[in-house]
Amino acid sequence: MKTVIDAHNISKVYNKDKIPVYAINNVHLHIELGEFTALVGPSGSGKTTLLNLIGGLDTPDAGKIEINGTDITALRSNELIDFRLKNIGFVFQSFNLIPVLTAEENVAFIMELQGMSKAERQNRIKTLFGQIGLEDKLNSRPSQLSGGQQQRVAVARALASKPQFVLADEPTANLDTASANKLMDIMALLNKEEQMTFIFSTHDPRVIERARRVITLVDGSIVSDTAQVNIYSTNGHEK
Amino acid sequence: MRSLVIMLSVAIGLFAGIMVLAIYKGVMRSRIKTVIYAETGHIQIHDTSFKKDYEPGFTIRNGVSIVNEIQKYPEIKTVATRTITMGMLSTTTGSSGIQINGVIPEQEHLASQLNQKINEGAGFNPNKHHEVLIGKKLAKKMKLQMGSKLVLTCTDSSNNIIASAFRVAAIYESDNAPLDEKNVYIRQTELNEMLGIGKEFHEIVVLLHKDEALEQVEKKLKDQYPNYLTENWKIISPETDLMVGTVDITSYIIMAIILFALAFGIINTMLMGILERTKEIGMMMALGMNRLKLFILVLMETFFLTITGAPIGLFISWGVTGYYNTHGINWSSRGKEMMSSFGFNTTIYPEFPDEKIMMTLFFVVLTAMLSCIYPAMKALKLKPVDALRK
Ligand SMILES: Nc1ncnc2c1ncn2[C@@H]1O[C@H](COP(=O)(O)OP(=O)(O)OP(=O)(O)O)[C@@H](O)[C@H]1O
Ligand SMILES: [Mg+2]
Numbered sequence: 096m097k098t099v100i101d102a103h104n105i106s107k108v109y110n111k112d113k114i115p116v117y118a119i120n121n122v123h124l125h126i127e128l129g130e131f132t133a134l135v136g137p138s139g140s141g142k143t144t145l146l147n148l149i150g151g152l153d154t155p156d157a158g159k160i161e162i163n164g165t166d167i168t169a170l171r172s173n174e175l176i177d178f179r180l181k182n183i184g185f186v187f188q189s190f191n192l193i194p195v196l197t198a199e200e201n202v203a204f205i206m207e208l209q210g211m212s213k214a215e216r217q218n219r220i221k222t223l224f225g226q227i228g229l230e231d232k233l234n235s236r237p238s239q240l241s242g243g244q245q246q247r248v249a250v251a252r253a254l255a256s257k258p259q260f261v262l263a264d265e266p267t268a269n270l271d272t273a274s275a276n277k278l279m280d281i282m283a284l285l286n287k288e289e290q291m292t293f294i295f296s297t298h299d300p301r302v303i304e305r306a307r308r309v310i311t312l313v314d315g316s317i318v319s320d321t322a323q324v325n326i327y328s329t330n331g332h333e334k
Numbered sequence: 335m336r337s338l339v340i341m342l343s344v345a346i347g348l349f350a351g352i353m354v355l356a357i358y359k360g361v362m363r364s365r366i367k368t369v370i371y372a373e374t375g376h377i378q379i380h381d382t383s384f385k386k387d388y389e390p391g392f393t394i395r396n397g398v399s400i401v402n403e404i405q406k407y408p409e410i411k412t413v414a415t416r417t418i419t420m421g422m423l424s425t426t427t428g429s430s431g432i433q434i435n436g437v438i439p440e441q442e443h444l445a446s447q448l449n450q451k452i453n454e455g456a457g458f459n460p461n462k463h464h465e466v467l468i469g470k471k472l473a474k475k476m477k478l479q480m481g482s483k484l485v486l487t488c489t490d491s492s493n494n495i496i497a498s499a500f501r502v503a504a505i506y507e508s509d510n511a512p513l514d515e516k517n518v519y520i521r522q523t524e525l526n527e528m529l530g531i532g533k534e535f536h537e538i539v540v541l542l543h544k545d546e547a548l549e550q551v552e553k554k555l556k557d558q559y560p561n562y563l564t565e566n567w568k569i570i571s572p573e574t575d576l577m578v579g580t581v582d583i584t585s586y587i588i589m590a591i592i593l594f595a596l597a598f599g600i601i602n603t604m605l606m607g608i609l610e611r612t613k614e615i616g617m618m619m620a621l622g623m624n625r626l627k628l629f630i631l632v633l634m635e636t637f638f639l640t641i642t643g644a645p646i647g648l649f650i651s652w653g654v655t656g657y658y659n660t661h662g663i664n665w666s667s668r669g670k671e672m673m674s675s676f677g678f679n680t681t682i683y684p685e686f687p688d689e690k691i692m693m694t695l696f697f698v699v700l701t702a703m704l705s706c707i708y709p710a711m712k713a714l715k716l717k718p719v720d721a722l723r724k
Contacts, residue, residue, distance in 0.1 A: 152620055153719045173624060180622020187620075187722060190613045205621055252621075 100126035105158030120315035133306035142296035184253030184261035191249035243274025260292035341643035347596035348647030356684035375539035393534035414445035421488030436525025455504030465503035469514025597705035604709035616721020632710035
């Protein structure tokens with residue numbers, strides 16, 4: 096299998112001058128292409144911090160993070176922004192979409208930033224909105240969509256730029272069970288159809304059971320890392 | 335909402351700027367009109383030496399034939415003659431230095447609208463003699479009323495002191511109070527008698543049909559009468575020309591203040607906008623929008639708002655100036671005294687300053703663009719992680 100993320104000995108310390116907080120403490124992380132991995136752990140255990148580090152939004156105080164062989168800790172801030180644009184998809188917990196843009200525009204703009212041609216963009220939008228089941232909501236604004244629909248558009252946007260992997264920080268935290276399930280279905284589908292690597296943090300047991308690998312963080316350290324059978328991907332519970 | 339505020343600030347800024355220019359333009363235009371039509375006329379002819387000392391002897395030689403000649407010019411509307419001397423007005427209580435204007439009432443009415451300025455009284459009565467018209471300010475200062483008796487004193491052409499008694503036949507008030515304090519009008523025949531200069535006079539006032547013909551007629555007169563002093567109103571009333579310049583500077587200062595206020599408003603609104611959209615901006619940066627593009631985005635936003643706000647401001651100011659250009663803004667309720675003591679009309683007819691629109695527009699847009707740079711820089715300093723955490 097192809098390695099997408101390779102993180103060695105990474106640490107992130109907050110509050111260095113006073114009482115230091117080891118948000119991430121000497122973590123090793125190895126993610127391969129096509130993984131569907133959940134990052135779990137109690138509140139304050141460092142899930143968001145770890146995702147930010149491997150997503151290049153934050154820089155570690157120690158250690159090295161390689162993405163597809165590129166050491167992102169060595170990149171300058173502008174290079175890092177560009178690297179994120181080309182390689183990493185993000186789904187945030189909330190406030191994912193730009194309120195003044197339509198669903199379609201929210202997805203299109205990232206491809207525009209990447210310099211994709213118009214034909215290619217339209218093609219991709221058609222495919223993605225089909226996959227998230229929102230073909231009829233292309234022209235809706237975020238305020239006209241439900242929370243679950245908004246998150247689905249955010250997933251579509253994360254995949255629009257054909258990144259190496261998608262990071263999702265508690266993507267279902269604000270959703271009801273049905274919407275959360277639907278979103279997980281879509282992510283699982285994209286994982287299968289597009290061979291897209293997903294890493295998501297969550298507290299939600301219903302989400303955890305969908306993952307094929309579960310990494311547990313406590314106080315900034317990985318305390319367990321287990322593979323599990325994804326019941327849904329074997330019995331075809333999709334859509 | 336925020337966009338509306340910026341759009342409106344631009345519109346209001348532009349509107350205010352244009353109104354200031356329009357009012358100034360209107361004031362200047364009316365000041366020039368007053369100067370020409372109520373004071374100096376377009377062109378005046380004198381003997382070359384007359385204005386040095388106002389010696390009664392320096393009358394216009396062959397004045398009558400010159401008047402007859404130039405009255406035939408098609409560009410000329412009216413010609414009036416004046417006998418002028420410096421003198422003193424005395425009453426039982428005091429005296430004041432004045433300029434005595436000997437006029438032919440019918441001509442003077444046409445040349446400087448003397449009858450229209452009359453406040454009290456009927457003016458010259460053909461059946462009476464030794465009547466004088468005095469300005470309101472002088473009347474107040476000398477405590478004179480309609481029918482009051484006064485004595486005018488001056489020196490004649492042979493340097494004898496001459497005094498003669500007159501009765502106030504009317505009190506006039508023009509837009510130029512300082513002039514009202516200095517000028518009195520009597521019949522030309524009576525002043526000529528006092529000065530002993532027969533049928534001669536010192537000044538020919540020429541009023542044209544069109545302001546544009548000024549230079550052409552001036553040149554024609556200079557060529558035809560090279561031995562006389564021919565001057566246009568700009569030379570005769572240099573303070574008016576100077577005032578046009580001063581007012582220009584003042585209007586630029588006011589413009590600068592307006593632009594400053596505009597900049598302040600925009601910086602504030604944009605900063606608030608950025609604060610409000612911290613998450614949005616943080617997210618876009620997280621997704622990979624680089625700083626340059628973000629900067630351009632903020633600039634573009636302001637630019638578009640400015641571009642939409644500007645025509646609104648232009649249109650409103652065009653409408654408002656158009657309306658007041660015909661109806662006039664009346665200042666007489668306040669500041670009438672002030673306006674007229676500077677020689678301004680009390681009703682202002684603002685005029686759309688076409689020639690300065692491009693410049694105003696340019697500065698308003700430039701100010702708007704410059705004032706969004708600071709907020710844009712602020713946006714660039716956001717760190718996506720911090721922005722998203724909030
Ligand atoms: N900007 C910061 N400044 C100081 N401390 C921080 C900062 N961000 C995070 N921390 C600390 O780092 C630790 C890990 O935080 P993190 O947000 O990664 O936890 P988490 O697992 O995502 O929690 P949750 O489940 O509540 O989202 C916490 O103790 C937190 O207080
Ligand atoms: Mg978190």
